[in-house]
Amino acid sequence: MDLRRLRYFVAVAEARSVGKAAERLRMAQPPLSVQIRKLEAEVGAPLFRRGTRGMDLTEAGQALLARAGEALALAADGVEAARAVAAGRRGRISIGYMFALANAVLPRLIPELRRSIPGVELHFAELSASTREARLLDRSVTVALCMPAINHPEIQVARVGAQPLMLAMPIRSPLSRLGAVPMAKLHGRPLIALPRPEQDPASSAVTALLRRHQVVMPIASRVETVHSAMSLVLAGEGFAILPACAKLGAPQGIVFRPLRDATDSIDVAVCWRRDSHSPLIRTFLKCAEKVVAPM
Amino acid sequence: MDLRRLRYFVAVAEARSVGKAAERLRMAQPPLSVQIRKLEAEVGAPLFRRGTRGMDLTEAGQALLARAGEALALAADGVEAARAVAAGRRGRISIGYMFALANAVLPRLIPELRRSIPGVELHFAELSASTREARLLDRSVTVALCMPAINHPEIQVARVGAQPLMLAMPIRSPLSRLGAVPMAKLHGRPLIALPRPEQDPASSAVTALLRRHQVVMPIASRVETVHSAMSLVLAGEGFAILPACAKLGAPQGIVFRPLRDATDSIDVAVCWRRDSHSPLIRTFLKCAEKVVAPM
DNA sequence: GTCAGCCCATATATTTTCGGTATGCCAATG
DNA sequence: CATTGGCATACCGAAAATATATGGGCTGAC
Numbered sequence: 001m002d003l004r005r006l007r008y009f010v011a012v013a014e015a016r017s018v019g020k021a022a023e024r025l026r027m028a029q030p031p032l033s034v035q036i037r038k039l040e041a042e043v044g045a046p047l048f049r050r051g052t053r054g055m056d057l058t059e060a061g062q063a064l065l066a067r068a069g070e071a072l073a074l075a076a077d078g079v080e081a082a083r084a085v086a087a088g089r090r091g092r093i094s095i096g097y098m099f100a101l102a103n104a105v106l107p108r109l110i111p112e113l114r115r116s117i118p119g120v121e122l123h124f125a126e127l128s129a130s131t132r133e134a135r136l137l138d139r140s141v142t143v144a145l146c147m148p149a150i151n152h153p154e155i156q157v158a159r160v161g162a163q164p165l166m167l168a169m170p171i172r173s174p175l176s177r178l179g180a181v182p183m184a185k186l187h188g189r190p191l192i193a194l195p196r197p198e199q200d201p202a203s204s205a206v207t208a209l210l211r212r213h214q215v216v217m218p219i220a221s222r223v224e225t226v227h228s229a230m231s232l233v234l235a236g237e238g239f240a241i242l243p244a245c246a247k248l249g250a251p252q253g254i255v256f257r258p259l260r261d262a263t264d265s266i267d268v269a270v271c272w273r274r275d276s277h278s279p280l281i282r283t284f285l286k287c288a289e290k291v292v293a294p295m
Numbered sequence: 296m297d298l299r300r301l302r303y304f305v306a307v308a309e310a311r312s313v314g315k316a317a318e319r320l321r322m323a324q325p326p327l328s329v330q331i332r333k334l335e336a337e338v339g340a341p342l343f344r345r346g347t348r349g350m351d352l353t354e355a356g357q358a359l360l361a362r363a364g365e366a367l368a369l370a371a372d373g374v375e376a377a378r379a380v381a382a383g384r385r386g387r388i389s390i391g392y393m394f395a396l397a398n399a400v401l402p403r404l405i406p407e408l409r410r411s412i413p414g415v416e417l418h419f420a421e422l423s424a425s426t427r428e429a430r431l432l433d434r435s436v437t438v439a440l441c442m443p444a445i446n447h448p449e450i451q452v453a454r455v456g457a458q459p460l461m462l463a464m465p466i467r468s469p470l471s472r473l474g475a476v477p478m479a480k481l482h483g484r485p486l487i488a489l490p491r492p493e494q495d496p497a498s499s500a501v502t503a504l505l506r507r508h509q510v511v512m513p514i515a516s517r518v519e520t521v522h523s524a525m526s527l528v529l530a531g532e533g534f535a536i537l538p539a540c541a542k543l544g545a546p547q548g549i550v551f552r553p554l555r556d557a558t559d560s561i562d563v564a565v566c567w568r569r570d571s572h573s574p575l576i577r578t579f580l581k582c583a584e585k586v587v588a589p590m
Numbered sequence: 591g592t593c594a595g596c597c598c599a600t601a602t603a604t605t606t607t608c609g610g611t612a613t614g615c616c617a618a619t620g
Numbered sequence: 621c622a623t624t625g626g627c628a629t630a631c632c633g634a635a636a637a638t639a640t641a642t643g644g645g646c647t648g649a650c
Contacts, residue, residue, distance in 0.1 A: 001371065030598090043377045060377040063377045066373070347625085347627095609633090613629080616627090
């Protein structure tokens with residue numbers, strides 16, 4: 001079965017004439033006549049009744065016509081859908097993000113995306129840092145919102161903003177009465193730490209900050225996520241040094257205070273596979289920049 | 296768009312490899328590779344990610360694949376449907392019949408047809424003689440059950456049985472006490488006549504019968520259908536000479552009596568357009584013969 | 591009745607496209 | 621570093637599609 005034959009068939013059926021159909025198809029009449037007869041040979045039955053005033057579908061022809069039109073439309077639609085996906089007008093983008101950014105970014109990011117790419121299905125997944133990396137690599141997420149960026153040769157990174165580091169503590173802590181906490185006050189206090197520097201440069205910003213101010217904080221616990229860190233802070237296990245936006249997801253009873261004399265910040269980045277060329281990624285990046293930069 | 300390309304595309308997508316797909320398609324690998332690239336050029340976007348271990352659909356490719364499979368199935372289904380219709384395994388047959396045959400024939404004909412051609416849609420239309428002819432000619436009915444046959448150069452006829460002529464009268468008529476009515480008793484009595492001989496040879500059987508027996512019956516009324524004839528008989532307008540099977544559709548109060556010494560009968564025929572070659576017509580004819588002949 | 595016109599079918603030539611073979615290129619692997 | 625697996629490219633012969641020219645049947649007009 002050849003789609004061209006079906007197209008010709010439909011044209012002849014609609015024109016009820018080989019000659020008229022040939023004209024509409026911008027071709028000569030004899031080859032069209034030949035193609036129709038070949039189609040009839042392939043089906044094994046006449047599809048048209050030849051009269052002296054044109055052609056007319058037989059019952060078998062009507063049965064074929066009903067499906068042929070749909071098949072043509074479906075094939076055309078398939079090509080169009082592929083083009084739309086390739087152009088980023090349709091399709092889906094799966095977005096991995098971290099808990100700490102959810103409340104700060106998503107409420108503004110989602111409407112922005114809906115405006116830019118209305119035909120695109122959006123998927124969101126809150127993922128830990130290591131899962132974000134794994135799922136970027138296996139393509140089960142298209143882009144990841146990270147803080148800080150993922151460091152991997154296959155993964156491309158674009159910085160879209162930064163978040164100052166702040167001290168998170170229980171409201172009952174005496175330090176919470178200060179407007180800004182001097183670094184020196186942290187010395188010796190227990191720290192809730194995020195993953196090790198070599199796995200996640202996030203905590204390296206914190207260790208660099210402490211080292212520069214010659215502050216030593218014993219590590220009370222290590223946790224995987226910002227969320228866990230805040231739970232432990234609330235439980236009184238210690239202090240955490242977190243990006244400012246985490247405040248928006250913090251439970252009652254935790255307060256954030258700036259660190260006096262410390263302008264350290266941590267980058268917010270969009271990450272994606274180097275070999276993903278979907279235009280949706282560019283669009284997503286633009287939206288993320290617009291939303292994150294002013295924070 | 297060419298269906299072959301789509302078929303190749305689906306094969307490669309399923310095999311996730313040009314080489315494997317080529318093997319399954321019984322062709323060499325290079326031409327398949329060429330066709331895939333042509334398809335990609337036509338779509339205007341890559342459909343596969345080429346890795347070192349085969350090929351993998353891009354998002355655009357997935358969008359196309361979803362429709363391509365359906366389009367292929369639909370095209371194949373269309374051809375199969377056309378074949379089935381041409382072979383008489385599917386489709387529809389529209390059957391025009393006359394009132395007088397409805398009760399006598401349809402209850403046995405319909406199950407017979409359902410058994411012979413279970414996949415075929417049956418349409419029934421009770422039609423007057425002239426309408427049957429017109430609708431055969433414009434193909435809005437496929438076959439007609441007639442009594443007697445239609446006489447027209449475009450229409451082919453097959454006799455499938457015969458019905459003896461009987462006298463229909465009100466039960467209160469004195470003649471109804473006779474087991475069989477001698478022809479001579481009809482002389483001078485009013486006749487409810489069906490359409491003129493030149494339009495419908497049905498009544499010519501009646502006039503021939505009367506002429507042969509030298510019986511004269513004044514025409515009380517002319518009616519279009521057997522049904523009307525019986526209504527007038529019941530109303531006491533006169534007598535009618537009708538095929539025996541009309542008895543099954545007769546209202547209460549009418550009796551049928553054989554005519555002594557008159558073996559005249561009227562043919563039951565199946566009629567169809569000479570240029571209709573559907574195998575359904577042959578099948579219908581067989582069923583009608585089986586059902587009508589023993590009557 | 592004949593003649594012109596319309597429409598589809600057939601025949602032949604040309605062009606396009608397809609499929610096969612040979613070969614190249616790249617990456618992963620031992 | 622050679623080998624292997626997999627896709628891409630090059631080129632050639634074959635098949636199929638298209639165009640032009642022509643034939644033949646039916647219709648309708650003069």
